[in-house]
Amino acid sequence: MNYPSVFNLAWLIPLPTALAFFAIILFANPKKRLSSNIAIGAVVLAWIMSWAVAITFFLNPEITEHPFDLHVPWMPMGEITFHMGVAVDAVTAGMLFMVGFVLTMIFIYSSGYMSFPGHLDPKKYPDAAQEGLDPRYSRFFAYISLFATGMLGLVVADNLLMLFIFWEIMGLCSYLLIGFWFDKSYPDPKQITPKQAGLKAFLTTRVGDVLFMMGLIFLFIHAGDLNFQNIFANQEFLHELSTATVNLPFFGAVTWAGLISMLIFWGAIGKSAQFPLHVWLPDAMEGPTPVSALIHAATMVSAGVYLIVRMSPLFSAAAHGGSGVMMFVAFIGAFTALFSATIAVAQKDIKKVLAYSTISQLGYMFAALGIGAWVAAVIHLLIHAFFKALLFMASGSVIHGVEHGHHHVHEHGRGDDHGHEEYFDAQDMFNMGGLLKRMPITGWTFIIGGASLSAFPLVTAGFWSKDEILAHAWHGGHMAVFWTLAIAAFLTAFYTFRQIFLTFFGKPRTEAAEHAPESVRAMTWPLVGLAFFAIFGGFVAVPHDFPVVGGVASDFLAKLMEMQGEFYQLHVAPAPFNWTPALISMALALSGIVVAWLIYGMKPLAAGQPDPLRKALGPIYAILENKYYFDEFYHLVAVRPTLWLAGFFFKFDRGVIDRIVNWVGALGRWLAAALRKWIDEFIIDAAVNGAGLVTTWTGAVVRLIQTGQAQNYLLILLLSVVILLLLIPLG
Amino acid sequence: MTVPLSWYLIFATALFSLGFFAVLSRRNAVAVLMGVELMLNAVNVNLVAFWRYLTPADLSGQIFVVFVFTVAAAEAAVGLALMISIYRTRKTINIDEINDLKF
Numbered sequence: 001m002n003y004p005s006v007f008n009l010a011w012l013i014p015l016p017t018a019l020a021f022f023a024i025i026l027f028a029n030p031k032k033r034l035s036s037n038i039a040i041g042a043v044v045l046a047w048i049m050s051w052a053v054a055i056t057f058f059l060n061p062e063i064t065e066h067p068f069d070l071h072v073p074w075m076p077m078g079e080i081t082f083h084m085g086v087a088v089d090a091v092t093a094g095m096l097f098m099v100g101f102v103l104t105m106i107f108i109y110s111s112g113y114m115s116f117p118g119h120l121d122p123k124k125y126p127d128a129a130q131e132g133l134d135p136r137y138s139r140f141f142a143y144i145s146l147f148a149t150g151m152l153g154l155v156v157a158d159n160l161l162m163l164f165i166f167w168e169i170m171g172l173c174s175y176l177l178i179g180f181w182f183d184k185s186y187p188d189p190k191q192i193t194p195k196q197a198g199l200k201a202f203l204t205t206r207v208g209d210v211l212f213m214m215g216l217i218f219l220f221i222h223a224g225d226l227n228f229q230n231i232f233a234n235q236e237f238l239h240e241l242s243t244a245t246v247n248l249p250f251f252g253a254v255t256w257a258g259l260i261s262m263l264i265f266w267g268a269i270g271k272s273a274q275f276p277l278h279v280w281l282p283d284a285m286e287g288p289t290p291v292s293a294l295i296h297a298a299t300m301v302s303a304g305v306y307l308i309v310r311m312s313p314l315f316s317a318a319a320h321g322g323s324g325v326m327m328f329v330a331f332i333g334a335f336t337a338l339f340s341a342t343i344a345v346a347q348k349d350i351k352k353v354l355a356y357s358t359i360s361q362l363g364y365m366f367a368a369l370g371i372g373a374w375v376a377a378v379i380h381l382l383i384h385a386f387f388k389a390l391l392f393m394a395s396g397s398v399i400h401g402v403e404h405g406h407h408h409v410h411e412h413g414r415g416d417d418h419g420h421e422e423y424f425d426a427q428d429m430f431n432m433g434g435l436l437k438r439m440p441i442t443g444w445t446f447i448i449g450g451a452s453l454s455a456f457p458l459v460t461a462g463f464w465s466k467d468e469i470l471a472h473a474w475h476g477g478h479m480a481v482f483w484t485l486a487i488a489a490f491l492t493a494f495y496t497f498r499q500i501f502l503t504f505f506g507k508p509r510t511e512a513a514e515h516a517p518e519s520v521r522a523m524t525w526p527l528v529g530l531a532f533f534a535i536f537g538g539f540v541a542v543p544h545d546f547p548v549v550g551g552v553a554s555d556f557l558a559k560l561m562e563m564q565g566e567f568y569q570l571h572v573a574p575a576p577f578n579w580t581p582a583l584i585s586m587a588l589a590l591s592g593i594v595v596a597w598l599i600y601g602m603k604p605l606a607a608g609q610p611d612p613l614r615k616a617l618g619p620i621y622a623i624l625e626n627k628y629y630f631d632e633f634y635h636l637v638a639v640r641p642t643l644w645l646a647g648f649f650f651k652f653d654r655g656v657i658d659r660i661v662n663w664v665g666a667l668g669r670w671l672a673a674a675l676r677k678w679i680d681e682f683i684i685d686a687a688v689n690g691a692g693l694v695t696t697w698t699g700a701v702v703r704l705i706q707t708g709q710a711q712n713y714l715l716i717l718l719l720s721v722v723i724l725l726l727l728i729p730l731g
Numbered sequence: 732m733t734v735p736l737s738w739y740l741i742f743a744t745a746l747f748s749l750g751f752f753a754v755l756s757r758r759n760a761v762a763v764l765m766g767v768e769l770m771l772n773a774v775n776v777n778l779v780a781f782w783r784y785l786t787p788a789d790l791s792g793q794i795f796v797v798f799v800f801t802v803a804a805a806e807a808a809v810g811l812a813l814m815i816s817i818y819r820t821r822k823t824i825n826i827d828e829i830n831d832l833k834f
Contacts, residue, residue: 708833711755711763711826718751 050100087158112522208270215263242321258323272304289396330370337363493592506604
């Protein structure tokens, strides 16, 4: 069929940011502002192209029946040729819509955020300090440009291998960006440094990636191709995979579809920081806040969800074949949602609360996927990206403000001198308070984002998307999932508003908070842009039967998703609207807000006052604050044995293998010396010299004949004649 | 009664041997040359004997002997001249002492 020609732009979408990466690294590194302008220009270009493709798609929804796929032969392998290309369908269009916009907002925000950092000495970097920018400003923009390429490429990829390649690009950029301030260290040796956090992130997601790769390889072995449309629109193939079994040692006979789905899901667990591979995301907050917003809220972690959505036909087939994969997905998702929400309640760092919140919300998405609510999961993914990025960026604005306030206070000669002897944590919420008056734009956008996260009824987008998931759970009879997510929703509202009350209301608890200025326009305008979507983005998710506002925007989306589902023969009809789950979720959200107000808002905390929850929960608070001691557990069970093993192999290599190698070398040297002494000198030289000696001796003997006396010669002549005469009768 | 050929041959052999012995054993160079003359004359006797007894009609035997005489005479003259020259240089004609062409 004839596709609108704008779809041919799809493969170009990841390109401008890739070019920006190379341009900055190779040419523009010394010029900071130029680098950020190149990056922002590139991402705006990518945004325009993404929206062009996405909006064209939304205007022509019938394309969903035959999604656009453009590919080229890339790797000939004997009989088959592997193709690489781009595909545009409903999910891709939705993701492009979100990713293009959020990336642009974050890039613009970063240009204002990456000022000269507090942990560096201005005397060592005079130029950067004078400009007021981070010394590695250009490098930052190079990295986030590469990351943008990764995300955009992942979203338009039409086959699993290409998706995996861009997945890994994002993993690399995550490592580089979390460890961006690699020279930062803390006085407390137990606190994780950015360098360690980057490694932790990479290694933990690596565990998931290995399993992902195994699943990918198995899939390729069975399918001979990894193109989504080719594999998943082929019903016989899916049926075959879901019936053929393989015998595994511990699990018995599992279907191939189940095994592959499970392995690929572990890749998503790693990337999206679900239990048990969740440990890297809170420590990833060591990276600059735009990184947290970009990678760990909006895009990279949602790649895991996107992956499962893409693989949904396989998961569905596996479930039909009797595999427990989808139940496992739902379990992990729901468990993580609740588990992580409980930890967020006891955190004091503003970014850590948001980190655990992200893990929890991703759990919601996986729970939705596990119960078959594909559409709800995708919608929640998109809406979450908007408000989470908003929350992170607003928190970054708050942190900047408090840091500026801190410097302001110290420059005015109050407190200790400019040596900053005591470490001041600008991210500790208990050092904040009353910031709404000082930073109104930041404050109000944060509140909007927080309300969306808490699923504040009706007016926020978050309400509609979360409600959709809960409605599906209720409708499908998955009560365990429903109640787990419901309790998590209560906690979400609670900890979010705890955060809001502690940060923005009451009186400032430190001098730094008293003097915190509002942030620059480059930082506040993106907040406003995202807040818009945090409120209005949800109307596509309003259920059809909802009174008054139902069906205004959502009929369109529902139809789109239905058609997409038909292509893959998936059941994606939205759940019919039911008042019960909707009221339950509204009640929980509001009660969470009310409890937070009772503890933190009614009587705002004074300076130095400890968290009231500490007394209320007693020993449980310490467990929550220490994240159930999971990091310590992993350290004991995984890190220390690995380090021991590495040490053991090192000692083995040095003590045993090197000894053997050196011994062989010594043996060789000894052999050479022996050969030289016994054979070369004794035999060969003897032979050579001996030949010479024999010749000399023979000559010395034979020349005695030549006496010089003629008579001797005549005598010899006589003798010779006689002998010859005697020999004649014989011869 | 005639003298048998073999007597002349034995006589020539003996003469030749004596001459050869003189060549080999005498220290004086002139004596060595005398030995050479003796050898040559012995050969002459041999030749004449063979001519007279085997082919008396053919004069080639006599002619050959005349040649040998002539050569012997010339060679003796040259040899003696060499000896005089050597004596003038070396002040000796002891052959044992004229051994420069040695190892």
